[in-house]
Amino acid sequence: MRVPSVVFSISAVLLAAPSLARTDADCSALRNVPFDGGYVTTAQVISKNDALPAYCEVRATALPNISIEVRLPMEDWNGKYYQAGRGGFCGILGRADAGNSWINAMRPGLERGYATATSDSGHHGLSVVDAAWAHHDPHAERDWGWRSIGETNRVANLLIDVLYGTPANQAVFQGCSTGGRMAHMAAQKYPDMFQGIISGAPAMDYTGLVATKMSWLMQANTDPDGNQILRPGKEKLIGDAIAGQCGNEKSVVEDPRLCEPDFSALKCDADAGDQCLTEAELxxxxxxxxxxxxxxxxxxxxxxxxxxxxxxxxxxLTGNTEGGGKLVNAFTTNFGAYMAFADDPGPDWRPSDFDFDTDPAKLATMAKAYNSDSPDLSAFREAGGKMIVWHGWADAIVTPFKTVEWYEQAADKAGGQDVLEQSVALFMIPGVDHCGILKGPAGVSSADIDPMGPLETWLETGVRPETIVQGQ
Known part of the structure; x- marks a missing residue:
């Protein structure tokens, strides 16, 4: 823990206007900021590059184990705060900012002059599909479920206040997948914390999705000997048939709810081959x-x-011929072993063990810690919050049908869609993969999507966005 003696002499030095430039010494002084339930570990200036301004990078820990990174612009702070969610089971601090995507990254906020922050959600993981950290650890599960959202916000805003001498006047949260689950959790558990929220491909019902649905997908594609039935290589054959039956001129299925696939013409007659589907594959x-x-x-x-x-x-789902992909298997295996049940079965658990008659009820305890699919947004709406929810219709891992169901239920709870639309804008985007990671038949990915600009306009002018796809 840091000694509080030097503390708030720092604030006295920094009470100049927030837009004024901060020095390296101002940044370094944040190492000595004490706060309840945690401590600062490092503070250093990261030089300006082509994409990002110079910023003060602060690493801190909120006890017991939430690692937090805060990035504070050295000059031209816009007076606002931007918090990013995380993907998968998290566990890797700042992973999203290692790439070029804006998904779950601090970059979009920092580029616009926001003070930004994220966390590892309370644990260190070897990868985003590693859940061994949760084995018999309810505190870690709680932090992953919801507490890391509030703690990241608390610590970041304390540092903002110290460095700039004034608190942030507006806060935005952005996340996709697990980050989308966190976005919904923020709206429900911390309704006054964020004025604007961006939720992409939200894995709101984590227990139902990762335990029940993904176990179903794995069991369906496993034969009695434990072998994969539908192997890599036939996705194009299946996709071409779907596009021919239900796709538009760009081979994109605009609304999969209206598509009833018929693969009878592809059924193998005798010998199985690359251009037909066996009875088991069907x-x-x-x-x-x-x-x-x-x-x-x-x-x-x-x-x-x-x-x-x-x-x-x-x-x-299927993997490729080089042995890559098939992430659903890793997610559901780790989740079922270490996170899904109140009594963790441990590393020997497999998706084949999931019982669809008895196990769904056993997920109720952890659902209370993880799930954020309540349709009741009354507190967030009453606080004046604005929320953009977006989801690709071609998401093979986080079911887009769940997002539509949630929105319809939220509209009913609000008293009608016209009422909900004053606070929530839903965008279902045809042909887009999970969080827009891969380009689809029409070439659309996350690089073509911008919810941040429309959200800022909504917050500033009250004009609800009509689209978040660039060029539309």
């Missing part, structure tokens, strides 16, 4: 497109894999 497709059910035929999760997502299956 069985996989039937289960994938319809979604999980129990032995009574009750739907356990809204919808299955959306028609039109086939070009992206190698990354999420």
């Amino acid at each position: 069985g996989v497709l039937e289960k994938w497109y319809s979604g999980p059910v129990n032995s009574a035929g009750d739907q356990l999760y809204p919808g299955g894999v959306p028609a039109g997502s086939e070009p992206f299956w190698w990354l999420w």
Whole structure:
């Protein structure tokens, strides 16, 4: 812990206007800022480059184990705060900012002059599919579920106040996938914390999605001997058939809810080959497109894999011939072993162990910590918050049908869609992969999507956005 003696002499030096430039010494002095329940570890100036301004990078820990990174512009701070979510099971601080995408990254805020922050959600992981940190650790699960959102905000705003001598006057949260789950959690658990929220491909019902639905996908594609049935190589055959039946002129399925695939013409007659589908492969497709059910035929999760997502299956479902992809297997295996149940079964658990009659009920305890799919946004709306929710219709891992269901329920809860639209704008984008990671048939990816500009306009002028796809 830091000794508080030097403390708020720092603030006295920094009470100049927030827009004035800060010095290297101002940044270094943040190492000595004390706060309850944590401590600063490092503070250093990162020089300006082609994309980003110079900023003070502060690393801090909120106890017990939430690692936080705060980036504070050295000059021309706009007086606002921007917080980024994380993907997968998180565990890697600042991972999103290592690439060029804006998804779950601090970069979009920093480029616009915001003070920005993110965290590792309370643990260190070897990868974003590593969940061993949660094994019999309810504190880590709590921090991942919701507490890291509030703690990141608390620590970042304390540092903002010290460096600039004034608090931020507006706050924005942006996240996709798990970051989208966090965005919804922020609106529900911290309704006054963020005036603007961007939620992409939100994995709101984490237990239903990663335990129930993904176990269904894995079981459907595994034969009695444990072998994968639908292997890499036939995604194009399947996708071409879907595009021919349901696609537009760009081979994009505009609304998969209206597509009822028919693969009867592709059924193998005798010898199986690359240009036909075996009985077993057809069985996989039937289960994938319809979604999980129990032995009574009750739907356990809204919808299955959306028609039109086939070009992206190698990354999420089938893998490729080089051994890459197939991330759904890793996600559901780790989640079921270490996170899904109140009593963790441990590393020997496999998706094949999931019982669709009895296990969904066993997810209830952890659902309370993780899930953010409540349609009640009344507190956030009453606080004047604005929220952009976006989702690709071709998302093969986080079901877009769930997002639509949530929006319809939220509209009912608000008293009608016209009422909800005053606070929430939903954009369902045809042909777009999960968080826009890969380019689809029409060439659209996250690089073509900008929710930040429209959100800023909405907050500043009250004009609700009509699109978030650039060029439209």
